Amino acid sequence: MKPSLSTRRNFLQLAGGVAAAGALPVVTVRPAEATPAMLASAIRNVVGEAPVRPGKVKIDIPPLVENGNTVPMTINVTSAMTDSDYVKSIHVFNEKNPQPNIGNFYLGPRAGRAQIATRIRLADTQKIVAIAHLSDGSFWSASVDVIVTLAACTEEVN
């Protein structure tokens, strides 16, 4: 077997392969939605290595949403809200919007009541997660599933 032939064949194969690859449309892949992995990493960014226990947090949101562009949401955390025992912050996440974060809300002992309300966007039927950071350093969470019929966030601009 002549090494030159083998080299030439390899070269042609390589060249052909490159040409074929060049002919393919260039597809850039960007995740169209936050994945459960992104949700998990967004939560890790907030809580670090601390354990997150279920409880104390209550999410009030319609279970069936007709229009994902504006969804009223109330989050309530059971807390005495005294100088020594209060909610430091409430973090809200979603599973399937383009980004996993919805909002971070920082309270303090002066809040009196650990409750916030806002209006959010939901791009799909998905899970909402709320995590409360208490003054003793513990994290508590709640999650709720919401069914969305008209998606928000990624629609075409008219």
Place this chain on the structure above:
Amino acid sequence: MASTLINVQPKAKRGDVIEIKALTSHIMETGFRRTAAGDLVPRNIITTFTCRYNGTEIFRADLFPAIAANPFISFFTVATESGKFDFEWTGDLGFTQTASAKIIVE
């Protein structure tokens, strides 16, 4: 200039827990939408909202594109003294907006 809507009760008893509602008009463009031509519309959102009670910060929020247009936020505080609430919204493209509300605490 964007317009704002603040809802704080004008009078309260000392120690009362009062609700504060704040809304400002803003498109909250997500940065994920495309025009019919396929161009991505750049993000333009409010990123931070703060409320100060006589100069002391009592509430702050980081907002993301998942907050609906014309962001509405409601929260609570203990009425400690008469004075003023100062609200501030800041966001993309140098957006800033302020508002204030007075309260009399008896």
